[in-house]
Every structure is written in C-alpha cells, then in structure tokens.
Amino acid sequence: MNSDLDIKMLIEFSKTLKILYVEDNKVSREALETLLGNFFSDITTAFNGEEALEKFKNNKFDLVITDIRMPKMNGIDLMKKIRKIDNDIPLIVSTAHKESELLIECIELGVNGYLLKPINHKQLTRAVNCICGRLYYLEETKKYERSLEELVNERTKELENIQTKLMHMTHKDPLTNLYNRRHFNEIVNTLMHIAYREKSALSVLMIDIDRFKNINDTYGHLIGDIVLQELAKILTKKIRRSDVAIRFGGEEFLVLLPNTTIKGAQSMANKIKKSSQETTIALSHSPNIVINFTVSIGISQCRCMKNEDKNTFIDRADKAMYRAKESGRNRVVVYDE
Template identity: 30%
Template structure:
C-alpha cells in the first residue's frame, strides 16, 4: 500500500516537474523570439527550476509545490516583460514608419505643426462670435477636434525613438541591423573618432568604419568604395561639410550624410537639412541611443527612397514601353510623334517616317504557334535597335506593325534606312535550336513637307506599305504622292 502511495506521489511529482519544464520551454521560446539570449533571461528562473528538481528527487511534496509556484510566478513575470518589449517594439516601428512616410513626401512634422496651430487658434476666435448658428458652431467643434487629433499624431512622430528608452538589459537596444553597413567618418579630431567607435562598439558586427580627416580624403574614399552612410563633422580643417556635400565632383550616387557638430544651433540644423543632410546631431551629450537612432533611420530612409525611385522608374517604363518588344508602346509613340511633328513644323526641319510590317506573320503564327510569333517580333525589335540613332523614335504601332520616326531625315535618306533594315532582317534569320525561320519585312516610307499634317503623313506611309505588300513583299516603297 505504502509502495503504491509512494509511486502515486512520485508520478504526481514527475507530472508537476514536466509541467514546469514545459512552461519554462515556452518562456524560453518567447525570449528567443524577441532576440533575448538564453543566458540573459533564464538565470532568474534557474534557481527555482533546481529547487523543483531537488524537491522531486527527495520526494518532498510541499517543497515541490512551493518551488513550482515560485517558478510559475517568475515565468509569468518574464512573459509580462516580453510582451511589454514586443508591444514597445511594434509601437516604435509604427511611429517610425509614419515618420519615414512624411520624410519621403518632403514634409517634416514641424512644417505641419505651425499651420495646425493656426487652425486651432482661428477656430477658437470664431467660436467667440455671438452670431454663429448652432450648425456652424458644431462644424467649428469638429474642425478643432480633427486638428487636435492631427497635432497629437505629429507630437508622437516628433517623440518617436528607435531605441528602447528602458533597455531590457544594460546596453541593449531594440534596433536590429540585419546586414553589414559601411560607414565613412569624416572627422579631424581623434578624440571624437574614438568616442564614435566606443559608442557603437556593440554593433561592430554590423557597422564597419573607415576614417577620413580631410574633405579631399573623404572624396577619394567615396570614389573608391561604396558606403551606406557618411557621418561628417561640421568643421573639418579649413572647410565645412556643408561645402563638401555640395561638391560637384562627388559621385552622383553618393550615400546619405549625417552632420555632427559641437558648435551648431537650430539655424545650422535647418541649413544642413536644406543642403541634403539626412540628420543633424549635436556633439554635446551625444549618447549611443541618439547615434544609433540616427544611423538606423538614415540608412532605412535611404533604402526606402531608392526602392521608391526604382518603383517609379518601373512604372514609367511600363507606361511607355511595349511589354513584348521593349520598344515604345503606341500611346507613347503617338505622343512623341505629335511633339516631333510640332517641332518640325515650327522650324521646318525634315522628318522621315517608315511603316514596317512582318511578311507572312499570320502564317508563322499558324504554323509555329503564337509563342514563335512573339519571338519573331522580338527579333525584329532587335534588328531595329541596331540600326537606330539616338535621336530616332521607334515603337510598336499595332500587331506586327512598327513605326519609325527619323528626325532631320529627308525622303531619300529615309528610304536608305528602310533598305538597310529590310536587308538586315533578311540576312539575320531567326535561328533556334533545330529550327531556322527566314524572315522578311515590307516598308512604306514617307517624309514631311510643308502643309502636311500628322494624320496625312501617317496615311502616306501606310499606303506605301500596302503597295509594298501588293507588289510581292520584302521590299521598300515610297509614297506615290512623294515619289
């Protein structure tokens, strides 16, 4: 009987121990998810866990229950701290996201705060009027409430910090660098160089520094090496970093700049931002929190701006380019045609027009499939690119038809271009593994002359193309009215 009771108590103790260890494992997983190392969190729990193990081994139920309660209390405390850190991280990231959006739009919180303050003041004055109707009074109340809500958001943005003001452990911050960043320090005082390096020592795995003591040396390094950031003192020798950032000899794709100075004021800070600096830091009382915040926000803002520029370039390309051939699409091609025609009419310059069409294109599609038809159009686009001048304009006019605009080109030279194109397409057969497809094109040529409109010019080129098709294809024909 005693053996049975002892076995039951041992089983209960073992179940309690497993429950505690499961709870601890969950807490440890939460800590690791928040990048809090095992050695940084669990020492406070370890003594309680050891007590659980000793009580279970010695078969002391009361001690085991007490140790279990203490362990659960400590584990819950850790969970609460972890949740608080995660909530703070999310809040800070959201505020920084709003800040970056405002920065990308060219707006700063200070710029918005002034007119909003004026709106609140004006609404207060209007509400003093005795002649306001209840409806207008209600509208003014709504305007004032909305303005105050916006002011609250701006104040949050102005207070936004990327570093935890109450770090989880001494020296720790919630900012996370995910890759190596190369930073150029432009500073002629060694004591400040040492201070920067010392402040950023915890991030040496992600922040690599090069040093320059003169503006000329910094320029040389920027031309030799790609950097993610330049931290520059205001006064460097006989020059200033304001002068340096404006040098026309700096690389066009230079990295973002942060200014640090021991002599500055608000006026200098405004001047720095207007001249292209991303941030401004006074050396007085410079600490790790402010420096890390400035570095992280600057490199992130620079990254977002580059992504935005790339996205805009892609959008512009999609709006003007034919998706299959990469040449101009018809809409953009006609815009360019109208602009070029206006220039030609104004200055009475010459303009040649070639309408190009692939011969027997429907037969190619029917025999080899539409995918092969796409390859044919891409091949023709490649032939056109090899012959075009920088001033020439070419695009897909529709289906297998292409339109070529030749500025400062008379009818005779436009015809010579068309003959070179016809010959090149015939000579450069489309060769694929196990298959060679001979190609030819027909070309209609026309040229602008005084009194001729855009629609009429295109009609002449199209009629010449139609005649080239009827006369046997693989040929160039000039508009009859101009021949």
C-alpha cells in the same frame, strides 16, 4: 542622469569631447586641469584670451571653459568673438568674481554654466554632467536625424526604382523591349513640334512583316514571337540613337527618324529590309528547317510646316506600306500622291 547606464554612457561620451580651457593663473589652471582630467581625455589649455581665440579658430572644440579676468583679452570679449564663430558651442565661465554686471553679460552671451572659485569636485561634476548631458542628447538627436535621412533617401531611391520600372512597363513592349504605342502617342507630337520649330525634316517608316499569319499558322505562335523579336533586334541595331523604334501593334513596327529626309529614310528602310530577308531562324525541334521572313516598308515625311497632324502623317506611311505589299511585298515604297 537617473540610471547607472545613463551615467556610464555619459562618462564614455565625455571622454570623446575636445575641451578648450582658458586660465591665466598657473595655480588655478593646474588645479582645475587635474579635476577636468577625471571627465575629459582631450584638453587644450590657453593662458589668455588672445591665445585661446587663435586655438579656437584653428581647431574644432566641443566645449570652452574660460576665466573672466585675464590680460590681453578678458573672458567676456573672448566669448563674444567665439559666439561670432560658433553660436552653439557650450560655454562655461570659471571665475572668483560675483559682480552682477559680469553675470548679466554672461547671461546675454548664453553662457551654459558657472564655476565659482575655488572649484571643488562636486561643483565641477554638476556643471559637467549638465553640459555633457545636453551635448550627448544633441549628438544622439543628430545620429537619429542622420539615420532617418538615410532611411528616407533609401526609401526614396526604392520608390524611384519602382517608378522607373513602372514607366518601363507602361512604355515598353514586353515581348520585343521596343517602345509601345503609348510611348509613340507621347513622343510623336514632341518630335513634330521640334521639326516645326527647327524647320528640320522628320520621317517615319511603317514596317509590316510579310505573311506573318502564315508563319503563326504553320509554325505556331512561339515561332511567330521569335520572328517579332528578331525584327526588333534588327531595328535596334540599325537605327541611330536619336531614332525611335516602336512596336505599333501585332506585326506592325514603326520607326521615327528625326532630322531625316525621304532620301535618308529610304536608305535606312533598305538596310532594314536587307537584314530582315537575310535573317534565318532555325527550329529547335527541327534543326534542318529554317524560317526566313521579309518586310514591307512604307515611308512618309512629315509636313510639319503645314501643321499636319500625327494621324495624317502616320496614315500616309501606312498607305505606302500597303502599296509595297500590293506590289509584291519585300519592298520599300515612299508615299506619293
């Protein structure tokens, strides 16, 4: 460490580490344990390799300091077993022996430091600073990576929210909050394919507000917008979760009804027609004046088994809707060739 600040940070960091110290000789163990107390606050001792291995298995340590020559299980065998459990934990060897074979085995095991007995404060300080510096910067790197990951996750979530909003904007009608024609173009083929595959019924309601132009001309476009919103509320309330309500354009609305025959579509259409004609809208500037509106509804069932295309499917409902208007409005008409 080059600066006083770094040394202080390192000392504070070392106090947070959990150490496993293995030494069979009581005098050596007590002497080094006293020295280690200058650096570490949490030191667990073991008298031999077997005891150390058992403690290592049952606890989380940041550093292992071990003697080499010990009864029952020597330091080399202990470190081999530790490496199988945790290949990254730092290891420091404490020994009075300098045999080349032992040193080579230690190198092969990736030992991070050596303490030659008798161990003095200067030797220990050098080894501890080296190991703790490495652990400190590894921990700081992990913190940085975690903060970076959190930042990435946060930004990703923000982007997902933006994408959801954009999807909502591109697929929803802003006035009525119903799906728009773009969404219809994307979903209708899917529903037709499902109906073909499952040999199920798919029907559609084409809904048009009667004399809507008169409402706009008489009361203004703001009131006209309220009428559109009221009809949208009716559709949202009456349809099932599997149904799809769409503002098709202007005062025209469309409802796709999966798994619904003509009979079921007629029942739904009559409920919508009834709710519409029972709805009243009071004018804010003239409370005594209320507006009523009615709808004309055309129905068709998809001829999916005959590979009917979406345009023909919808066109038949549109023609039925115009027949409803021609026959007096406020009616439900099923397309019938």
